[in-house]
Amino acid sequence: xxxxxxxxxxxxxxxxxxxxxxxxxxxxxxxxxxxxxxxxxxxxxxxxxxxxxxxxxxxxxxxxxxxxxxxxxxxxxxxxxxxxxxxxxxxxxxxxxxxxxxxxxxxxxxxxxxxxxxxx
Numbered sequence: 001x002x003x004x005x006x007x008x009x010x011x012x013x014x015x016x017x018x019x020x021x022x023x024x025x026x027x028x029x030x031x032x033x034x035x036x037x038x039x040x041x042x043x044x045x046x047x048x049x050x051x052x053x054x055x056x057x058x059x060x061x062x063x064x065x066x067x068x069x070x071x072x073x074x075x076x077x078x079x080x081x082x083x084x085x086x087x088x089x090x091x092x093x094x095x096x097x098x099x100x101x102x103x104x105x106x107x108x109x110x111x112x113x114x115x116x117x118x119x120x
Contacts, residue, residue, distance in 0.1 A: 009104070017064050047076040054081045055111045057104055059089030060111070 003011070010023035019086075022034035031037040032063040043056075056077075070085055077083060089103060099106070 044073045044076045047073065049080065050077070050081065052080065052116055055108060056081065056083045057107060059086050061088050062091045064091045
């Protein structure tokens with residue numbers, strides 16, 4: 001879908017992630033504003049319904065999303081869920097220093113191995 005001129009202007013004027021979400025992402029996707037977008041898309045609303053073993057990975061140094069929502073999400077965790085809130089990793093990347101394999105791939109593989117060991 002092409003960007004309309006008002007959308008281009010909103011993107012160019014945004015100086016924060018919140019402003020970007022409020023003036024572009026939310027309206028383009030049918031949300032009233034950034035707060036509506038965040039409330040309706042927050043993972044915390046979906047966590048209570050997850051029945052399978054689940055690993056949640058986040059980084060405290062994510063430049064876009066503060067750690068507080070992740071810390072608050074802990075109260076929604078069920079016994080089948082584990083959360084890893086790393087000190088570093090950035091936004092969605094979780095790149096490992098000194099390894100060609102990203103940290104999140106190593107962490108997920110170890111977690112899956114542990115799950116499989118429990119089932120044997």
